[in-house]
Amino acid sequence: MPGSKSTAEQYADYKLKMQKIADVRNAIAVLGWDQETYLPEKGAAFRGQQITTLSSIAHELFTAEDLGSLLHQLQNNQDLNAVQQKNILLSIEDYDKNKKYPAALVAEISEATNQAYHAWIKARKANDYQIFAPALTRMVELKRKEADILGYEDHPYNALLNEYEKGANTSMLDTIFTEVKSALSPLLDKIAQQPAVRRDFLHRNYNKDKQWKLGIDILKEMGYDMKAGRQDISEHPFTTSFNPLDVRVTTRIDENDFSNMTWSCIHEGGHALYEQGLPSEQYGLPCGEAASLGIHESQSRLWENNVGRSLDFWKFQYPKVQQLFTENLSDVSLEEFYHAINHVQPSLIRTEADELTYHFHIMIRYEIEKGLIDGSISTKDLNHTWNEYYRQYLHVEVPDDAQGVLQDIHWSHGSFGYFPTYSLGSFYAAQFFASAQKQVPELATDIASGQYHSLLEWLRTNVHPFGRFYTSNELCEKITGKPLQFSYFLDYATKKFL
Amino acid sequence: MPGSKSTAEQYADYKLKMQKIADVRNAIAVLGWDQETYLPEKGAAFRGQQITTLSSIAHELFTAEDLGSLLHQLQNNQDLNAVQQKNILLSIEDYDKNKKYPAALVAEISEATNQAYHAWIKARKANDYQIFAPALTRMVELKRKEADILGYEDHPYNALLNEYEKGANTSMLDTIFTEVKSALSPLLDKIAQQPAVRRDFLHRNYNKDKQWKLGIDILKEMGYDMKAGRQDISEHPFTTSFNPLDVRVTTRIDENDFSNMTWSCIHEGGHALYEQGLPSEQYGLPCGEAASLGIHESQSRLWENNVGRSLDFWKFQYPKVQQLFTENLSDVSLEEFYHAINHVQPSLIRTEADELTYHFHIMIRYEIEKGLIDGSISTKDLNHTWNEYYRQYLHVEVPDDAQGVLQDIHWSHGSFGYFPTYSLGSFYAAQFFASAQKQVPELATDIASGQYHSLLEWLRTNVHPFGRFYTSNELCEKITGKPLQFSYFLDYATKKFL
Numbered sequence: 001m002p003g004s005k006s007t008a009e010q011y012a013d014y015k016l017k018m019q020k021i022a023d024v025r026n027a028i029a030v031l032g033w034d035q036e037t038y039l040p041e042k043g044a045a046f047r048g049q050q051i052t053t054l055s056s057i058a059h060e061l062f063t064a065e066d067l068g069s070l071l072h073q074l075q076n077n078q079d080l081n082a083v084q085q086k087n088i089l090l091s092i093e094d095y096d097k098n099k100k101y102p103a104a105l106v107a108e109i110s111e112a113t114n115q116a117y118h119a120w121i122k123a124r125k126a127n128d129y130q131i132f133a134p135a136l137t138r139m140v141e142l143k144r145k146e147a148d149i150l151g152y153e154d155h156p157y158n159a160l161l162n163e164y165e166k167g168a169n170t171s172m173l174d175t176i177f178t179e180v181k182s183a184l185s186p187l188l189d190k191i192a193q194q195p196a197v198r199r200d201f202l203h204r205n206y207n208k209d210k211q212w213k214l215g216i217d218i219l220k221e222m223g224y225d226m227k228a229g230r231q232d233i234s235e236h237p238f239t240t241s242f243n244p245l246d247v248r249v250t251t252r253i254d255e256n257d258f259s260n261m262t263w264s265c266i267h268e269g270g271h272a273l274y275e276q277g278l279p280s281e282q283y284g285l286p287c288g289e290a291a292s293l294g295i296h297e298s299q300s301r302l303w304e305n306n307v308g309r310s311l312d313f314w315k316f317q318y319p320k321v322q323q324l325f326t327e328n329l330s331d332v333s334l335e336e337f338y339h340a341i342n343h344v345q346p347s348l349i350r351t352e353a354d355e356l357t358y359h360f361h362i363m364i365r366y367e368i369e370k371g372l373i374d375g376s377i378s379t380k381d382l383n384h385t386w387n388e389y390y391r392q393y394l395h396v397e398v399p400d401d402a403q404g405v406l407q408d409i410h411w412s413h414g415s416f417g418y419f420p421t422y423s424l425g426s427f428y429a430a431q432f433f434a435s436a437q438k439q440v441p442e443l444a445t446d447i448a449s450g451q452y453h454s455l456l457e458w459l460r461t462n463v464h465p466f467g468r469f470y471t472s473n474e475l476c477e478k479i480t481g482k483p484l485q486f487s488y489f490l491d492y493a494t495k496k497f498l
Numbered sequence: 499m500p501g502s503k504s505t506a507e508q509y510a511d512y513k514l515k516m517q518k519i520a521d522v523r524n525a526i527a528v529l530g531w532d533q534e535t536y537l538p539e540k541g542a543a544f545r546g547q548q549i550t551t552l553s554s555i556a557h558e559l560f561t562a563e564d565l566g567s568l569l570h571q572l573q574n575n576q577d578l579n580a581v582q583q584k585n586i587l588l589s590i591e592d593y594d595k596n597k598k599y600p601a602a603l604v605a606e607i608s609e610a611t612n613q614a615y616h617a618w619i620k621a622r623k624a625n626d627y628q629i630f631a632p633a634l635t636r637m638v639e640l641k642r643k644e645a646d647i648l649g650y651e652d653h654p655y656n657a658l659l660n661e662y663e664k665g666a667n668t669s670m671l672d673t674i675f676t677e678v679k680s681a682l683s684p685l686l687d688k689i690a691q692q693p694a695v696r697r698d699f700l701h702r703n704y705n706k707d708k709q710w711k712l713g714i715d716i717l718k719e720m721g722y723d724m725k726a727g728r729q730d731i732s733e734h735p736f737t738t739s740f741n742p743l744d745v746r747v748t749t750r751i752d753e754n755d756f757s758n759m760t761w762s763c764i765h766e767g768g769h770a771l772y773e774q775g776l777p778s779e780q781y782g783l784p785c786g787e788a789a790s791l792g793i794h795e796s797q798s799r800l801w802e803n804n805v806g807r808s809l810d811f812w813k814f815q816y817p818k819v820q821q822l823f824t825e826n827l828s829d830v831s832l833e834e835f836y837h838a839i840n841h842v843q844p845s846l847i848r849t850e851a852d853e854l855t856y857h858f859h860i861m862i863r864y865e866i867e868k869g870l871i872d873g874s875i876s877t878k879d880l881n882h883t884w885n886e887y888y889r890q891y892l893h894v895e896v897p898d899d900a901q902g903v904l905q906d907i908h909w910s911h912g913s914f915g916y917f918p919t920y921s922l923g924s925f926y927a928a929q930f931f932a933s934a935q936k937q938v939p940e941l942a943t944d945i946a947s948g949q950y951h952s953l954l955e956w957l958r959t960n961v962h963p964f965g966r967f968y969t970s971n972e973l974c975e976k977i978t979g980k981p982l983q984f985s986y987f988l989d990y991a992t993k994k995f996l
Binding site: 019020023024030031034038039040041046049050052053057226229230242246248280 | 517521528532539543548552726727740743781
């Protein structure tokens, strides 16, 4: 008798159903966290099965007819407040999208992904793209099918983009990446003419335990709540959240590379602060979730680059680091250190790129993905296409497939449209940080004295509390008064690197 | 159209449904493991909610009508082999039992348990039984109701006992505990007349890291597969299994108590070897589960006491331990050490009791539980009743409620009928170990030279692989040729302690 229930009661039902689904999804996240941190090796197969089972339960719960009818009853109900209305609206979007996938396609994608992942592992090991090519071809076909089912305007790639970044589309990205090319290329040329800097000291031996301590100290100083989170070791650093009161980060430590742990730790810390800052009373509801991947990445990159690679940041941190690693850094000045950690140089591997050439790596992947989806680029000999792009934009020769087209896991996971969010994150970060600098006059001196609370407070007021209430673009306009503009990043980069 | 399916297809359906339920239950176990080991403190409330959600999903899946009709179609189907038939039979038992609980009672028990647990915590803190009494009274009432719903012969307590130890009943336990009293009491009197032994060295400072290493070494030597398990730290040591290829143990380390970690580690190792030895192809099915709590406890106690407190065991281990902790043990002979770790003395706290007086602690709890359930003992002034029992059987004066009736968590969890499985475990262990000694002539010399594989092989052949195929008693008869008899434990104790 849902008709006889009051709006408040119906909304409470909706909330309960959504939180139940969130509980299952967060249980999956715990299983995933454990898988990457502590799972004994023989436990992998059963763990995969457990995750599959919970995923199918979550899917069933989120496609249940009674949830659907409840949602549509609550749609446009003026007795709900703005946040509640937005939750209903977004849940309907998610629900309808979920219902579009025929069960057969879900199963086919799941199976193809599993196959593609193993083919990619094998191809990487053999350093041979041809081993991966058939699985990639199938994956691209499925992704085109998916785009058709989801629906799109202008370009099928837009449907896939929207899975990660609502509102993003090829015309917006084409504009941005044209600017990247036209503005960053000359900047890179100028940087290339600067005198060489010392970098050897970053690869001296940095004790594991001391690095761990440094990472934990920085996380705490950033404002990461260790009573609502923890750090562990994993092969690839990541952040995972089970609710705003349990947000975990991982890191990795390379004793011969100071950079490896340090900036991944700050990066994940930025993600984690966002998750800890989401409203816990909105648990399980859209307004309790991150706005988008791009906004998520803006938080990690703002801390990693705008803060963590700034001279101000190291004015305070460097003397401490120097003392911690006297054996390595006593002969290195702050300025030498600062230049070393901001060295710009075109390279082969995306994850090791500096913060400028990085966006060429993304642009190349964007162009290729778009072409694969609209058919203008073929998976046949995609390694050669890839190498041609690297030659053209980064002026580097790709020596083999493992250091080329096979370097990223994303396509083997079926993630098409994900890469652009990395660049969008950096560009949002620059634009947000410019606003913070304007609105918080003491920001620079605070950072230079190891005080990050004014920045965190600004983020906690302007970015974190809204969840998905605003789209990325709405949030950007609200915070900065303007839609996303590449010029902020360019200004930041020009000031910093010239 | 289930009628049109072959038996093999129906059995496959059954297996799939059961494994799905197992996946959910094992996910709950992972959440529980994480809760006791790594959960950040603020994450507790959401974690509780996540576990509740998954529990209700598991319950729904295991009370689904289509599972019920499938089970009854497969009942007594002669096309199934003996193990398959047993799985069906036991699943029907479990299913029917599950269906007996009205949803209202499940909710009431869950709510009362939550309340009782918090009352118990509060009462312990205040050292005042009266704070816990009302919650305990309600719990006892609910347990009586539960017994009525489940049904029983002779005594309502039998219904509760059977939840933990199928086939156990008051007449069997009365017989056993009468023997405990009549045979152990004079033995204790004789032991009390033996000269005092040195024990001070067990409380010297034992370095944490070295203790950790010792524990891991012993676990590995016992045959615990570290690639299908791991050890972590928790407040209370426990074993948890997510499947036979992921069985985890925890321990705790007290730097001022050598015993604390050592025997809890061996104890949990015994539990873990059982779980690792269950047939993984029976995952999710009754024949893939432990036979009973009593049999589970027989495995932990066999390793902890019959092996881990034996002179043979320490003949090999002690020189290593002495070398590891030279600073503490260089002046202590093997014999002194052996006597110290086997010191018998009536005491107040069950979990700290020696392996003989331990059974008086259990007997007292058994008598009280039985009396509470049949109404012959009242929760009113149960602390005084408790103290009277301790005076009578252990000749100790209980100074306060925290060291008396409030010491165990079990009743606050609603676990009535659980305690007896601890004693049953020890008695099964003694009887099993006597068989192993007879059937493996080299057992003593193997143990004395640090070789435990012949024992493990015996357990892997005789105890572990059957799961619930045999009940505790059937298993005991199969292995030892006789039903459970207290005389084996008495023989073991007399030989060891006199």
